[in-house]
Amino acid sequence: DTGVSQDPRHKITKRGQNVTFRCDPISEHNRLYWYRQTLGQGPEFLTYFQNEAQLEKSRLLSDRFSAERPKGSFSTLEIQRTEQGDSAMYLCASSFVGLEQFFGPGTRLTVL
């Protein structure tokens, strides 16, 4: 399968713990995006990378959130000191510049 993959698919954690999610994009794609989706809502943009450069971050991305794409391939999204409001589906997508985005299956985070 050469689509976008995300790991883990589900994560349950206690409030205050740190969590890290991984996204492996389609290998040729130079753009990688992170989105957050809460129940009953459409996805919200968090950040995106072009190759290894993080080009834009949403105001939703507080200082507890950090994303990296160290070699321009896979990306990680870390949330420090998780809060119950962080519970959501975290979606990753990849694309060529200006072309359609391909989405991964998402990581569902539950903060207890």
Add this chain to the structure above:
Amino acid sequence: KNEVEQSPQNLTAQEGEFITINCSYSVGISALHWLQQHPGGGIVSLFMLSSGKKKHGRLIATINIQEKHSSLHITASHPRDSAVYICAVGYNNNDMRFGAGTRLTVKP
């Protein structure tokens, strides 16, 4: 107010019916996307369009740039079409804004 408005929020249809989902947006865009999301979260891109009309199988997407409006049509609907359909608009900086989605249920 969401930049992207979809209607209806929920739609129930009988198998075989013609379905229309609408999307309106408030500012100029570089492209509009229609996405399908099944239970469990996976999102599939159905269409990306910046003008006119596109067709893929039983799905048709249209966009009117002047009116800032797009529609997704499903002909001869089938229970397997049941999903959430999301409209998203893209801007030149590659940012995207998503609608809240339309939950479609097609009954046999």
